[in-house]
Amino acid sequence: MAKTTIKVTQTGSPIGRHKTQRATLVGMGLNKMHRTVELVDTPSTRGMIRKVNHLVQVEEAK
Incomplete structure (x- = not known):
């Protein structure tokens, strides 16, 4: 069973x-713009993304 991934920018x-x-943001591995x-x-x-949803963009990884 493959785990689904998401791209967070x-x-x-x-x-x-x-x-x-x-x-x-640091916990998700993000510390600089883009x-x-x-x-x-x-x-x-998803909870972490919800907390900083105004600072990140989310898309499904291919």
Whole structure:
């Protein structure tokens, strides 16, 4: 059974945001603008994305 993955790209700056939002970005492997990472699509990953949805763009990996 193959695990589905999603591509997450940071589109917003964490400057002036709460420390928890910055920590969430770092936890996902994002720390600079326009960086993209592929993450396994799990409920915990979706929760992290929901917390910083105004700073990231999400698409399904192919």
